[in-house]
Amino acid sequence: MDELRDKYLGAVASASDEAALEEVRLAALGKKGEIALRMRELGTMPPDQRMATAPALNALRDEVAAAVAARKAALQDAALDERLRAEWLDVSLPPRPRRAGTIHPITQVTDEVTQIFAALGYAVAEGPQVEDDWHNFDALNIAPEHPARQEHDTFYMARSEGDNRPPHVLRTHTSPVQIRAMMGQGAPLRVICPGRVFRADYDQTHSPMFHQVEGLAIDRAITMANLKWTLEEFLKAFFEVPTVDLRFRASHFPFTEPSAEVDIRCSWEGGTLKLGEGDSWLEILGSGMVHPKVLTAGGIDPTEWQGFAFGMGIDRLAMLKYGIPDLRAFFESDLRWLRHYGFGALEVPTLAGGV
Numbered sequence: 416m417d418e419l420r421d422k423y424l425g426a427v428a429s430a431s432d433e434a435a436l437e438e439v440r441l442a443a444l445g446k447k448g449e450i451a452l453r454m455r456e457l458g459t460m461p462p463d464q465r466m467a468t469a470p471a472l473n474a475l476r477d478e479v480a481a482a483v484a485a486r487k488a489a490l491q492d493a494a495l496d497e498r499l500r501a502e503w504l505d506v507s508l509p510p511r512p513r514r515a516g517t518i519h520p521i522t523q524v525t526d527e528v529t530q531i532f533a534a535l536g537y538a539v540a541e542g543p544q545v546e547d548d549w550h551n552f553d554a555l556n557i558a559p560e561h562p563a564r565q566e567h568d569t570f571y572m573a574r575s576e577g578d579n580r581p582p583h584v585l586r587t588h589t590s591p592v593q594i595r596a597m598m599g600q601g602a603p604l605r606v607i608c609p610g611r612v613f614r615a616d617y618d619q620t621h622s623p624m625f626h627q628v629e630g631l632a633i634d635r636a637i638t639m640a641n642l643k644w645t646l647e648e649f650l651k652a653f654f655e656v657p658t659v660d661l662r663f664r665a666s667h668f669p670f671t672e673p674s675a676e677v678d679i680r681c682s683w684e685g686g687t688l689k690l691g692e693g694d695s696w697l698e699i700l701g702s703g704m705v706h707p708k709v710l711t712a713g714g715i716d717p718t719e720w721q722g723f724a725f726g727m728g729i730d731r732l733a734m735l736k737y738g739i740p741d742l743r744a745f746f747e748s749d750l751r752w753l754r755h756y757g758f759g760a761l762e763v764p765t766l767a768g769g770v
């Protein structure tokens with residue numbers, strides 16, 4: 416009995432992990448384990464020998480089982496300690512400057528725009544980049560034969576042969592998100608919709624993938640005056656100038672009526688762009704009052720509600736504000752460019768701290 420006891424207690428103590436411990440447990444206490452076999456032999460013993468052996472054997476079984484349980488708990492504690500030691504991370508350490516990444520100007524400007532409109536009560540809405548024909552065109556009052564479809568240089572997704580449904584498109588503007596927001600949230604509504612858009616066009620100021628931010632405000636008594644004020648407030652905050660001078664030029668978009676393109680007064684004196692002064696005008700966005708057909712397509716009653724919408728290029732805003740000359744460089748992932756034009760990851764734009 417003592418021999419068994421020493422053998423198994425020793426084996427338990429030296430088991431170095433849970434798998435080894437389980438082997439010891441099976442060898443001692445498992446169905447075919449040594450102690451279990453001894454207990455089975457009790458039945459064949461004469462009664463007095465059994466009376467003497469059984470309690471000792473029971474005690475031995477309990478002792479080994481207790482030792483196994485204790486060892487198991489100790490091994491688990493040690494494993495946890497080891498894991499905690501390995502996963503330990505000092506979150507108060509500053510980032511290593513050499514390895515710090517930068518925030519891309521597009522992301523930065525999107526955050527800045529979002530901040531400014533959030534303060535005006537606008538939520539952010541999103542939609543898919545692969546859009547159906549209806550959301551990208553029809554619902555926005557651009558019928559299949561409308562010339563605007565050609566102007567958009569649309570990328571069409573391929574359909575499998577024999578599938579005659581209209582193809583999906585890479586959305587050509589963020590305006591389809593207007594429709595999704597109207598259908599999803601109803602009126603009144605105040606949202607901006609930043610995101611990627613796609614058109615087959617490529618030169619110094621055009622990239623086949625670029626970014627827009629759409630604005631949409633719907634209420635009972637919204638007018639062009641609200642649009643003008645909102646755009647002025649936004650542009651002053653965004654370009655960090657005390658005043659802006661805007662020119663609303665009559666224009667045409669199928670989804671707004673009336674429509675206006677908005678120019679901002681600027682000067683190019685000495686080759687650098689200055690906003691708010693000078694004799695030049697720079698076109699910066701498209702806008703207008705939401706067309707009644709568009710409200711209807713979005714499930715909103717145009718006899719009760721009206722609204723304004725605008726759309727502008729985020730990349731363009733970034734080029735203007737941060738003096739970046741070539742749009743194509745935005746998407747070339749050149750590390751030197753990213754380090755030069757990128758923003759500190761910890762300097763989140765806020766209205767209080769500065770955009």
Ligand code: PHE
Pocket residue numbers: 587588589590629668671701702703724725726727
């Ligand atoms: N969707 C238009 C474009 O991409 C911009 C726009 C949005 C114009 C909303 C008016 C209102 O050119």
